[in-house]
Amino acid sequence: MQVKIALFGITKEIxxxxxxxxxxxxxxxxxxxxxxxxxDYPALQKLSxxxxxxxxxxxxxxxxxxxxxxxxxxxxxxxx
Amino acid sequence: MIAITEGPINxxxxxxxxxxxxxxxxxxxxxxVRNQTQAKPVIQLDFEAYDSMAVKKMQEIANQAAERWPIQxxxxxxxxxxxxxxxxxxxxxxxxxxxxxxxxxxxxxxDTLKQVVPIWKKEKFEDGDVWVAAxx
Numbered sequence: 430m431q432v433k434i435a436l437f438g439i440t441k442e443i444x445x446x447x448x449x450x451x452x453x454x455x456x457x458x459x460x461x462x463x464x465x466x467x468x469d470y471p472a473l474q475k476l477s478x479x480x481x482x483x484x485x486x487x488x489x490x491x492x493x494x495x496x497x498x499x500x501x502x503x504x505x506x507x508x509x
Numbered sequence: 510m511i512a513i514t515e516g517p518i519n520x521x522x523x524x525x526x527x528x529x530x531x532x533x534x535x536x537x538x539x540x541x542v543r544n545q546t547q548a549k550p551v552i553q554l555d556f557e558a559y560d561s562m563a564v565k566k567m568q569e570i571a572n573q574a575a576e577r578w579p580i581q582x583x584x585x586x587x588x589x590x591x592x593x594x595x596x597x598x599x600x601x602x603x604x605x606x607x608x609x610x611x612x613x614x615x616x617x618x619x620d621t622l623k624q625v626v627p628i629w630k631k632e633k634f635e636d637g638d639v640w641v642a643a644x645x
Contacts, residue, residue: 437559438629439640477645482627485562501559501627507642508556508563508587508628509540509599509619 430455432462432494435501440479443472449502453494459483460490466502477505510584511567513558513628518586523600529581532604536611538619540599542592546641552633556589556598559627563587566626574603574618578610585618587628598630 434449441447453462459481467473480503481488487503494500510526520539527535542554571583581604588598601618605611630641 435559437627438557438631439643442640476643482559482562485565487625501562503559503627504629504640505642506625506627507623507630508558508626509623 430457430494430496432496432498432500435499437501438504439476440473440502440504443470457494458490459488459492459494462494462500463490479504510586511564511571512586513560513563514586514588515590516588518588518597518600520597520600523584523586523602526584527582527602527604529604531606532581533606534608534611535602535604536608536615538599538601538615539597540619542594542596542598544594546632549634551594552635553594554592554598555631555633555638556587556592557629557631558587558589560589562627567622570618570621570625573621574614577617578603578614579605580610580614581605583614583618585622587622587626589628 430453432451432453434451436444436447482501482503483498545551567585584602586600592598601615603611603614632639632641
């Protein structure tokens with residue numbers, strides 16, 4: 430399946446876009462997505478943390494994904 | 510009032526939003542742009558937010574605070590875009606019947622906001638830009 434991933438902060442600079450269309454196996458979970466992204470974009474491995482948000486909530490590593498999910502890559506946050 | 514905004518934050522409007530007849534205290538936190546990071550001069554800050562999730566998380570934090578303290582009303586407004594030194598990046602106001610709870614709730618809200626709300630800042634120095642906290 431193809432998913433759309435919203436990118437923010439430093440991940441937007443690493444990947445070079447604010448949205449990424451990304452190919453995943455039909456049964457992919459969050460952990461697989463993170464591993465694939467880290468392999469494709471090695472600079473992501475250097476970040477202090479990297480989370481995935483699905484439909485405006487932080488996702489667990491085992492959470493499965495669907496093509497309709499609103500997915501975002503969340504580098505270390507630092508508001509305030 | 511829970512919001513991400515692009516223009517300057519109207520601090521008085523945030524305070525007014527939490528006024529309540531049952532309140533004996535309103536505690537306000539204003540996070541501002543500091544002119545240096547570890548003795549290195551900062552020129553300006555760029556804030557980026559994942560708006561929909563940021564508002565959802567700020568609302569959740571407000572709800573969590575309301576479960577722990579007798580909050581009358583709470584308001585959280587965070588700014589995004591380019592900010593100059595001294596400008597307010599975030600304003601939080603909490604009203605409670607007595608002052609102690611207002612201090613505690615306000616501190617809880619800003620501490621938790623910094624940990625979970627998807628907002629990022631980039632510090633601009635004379636010699637380049639750095640995404641804060643991105644690397645260990």
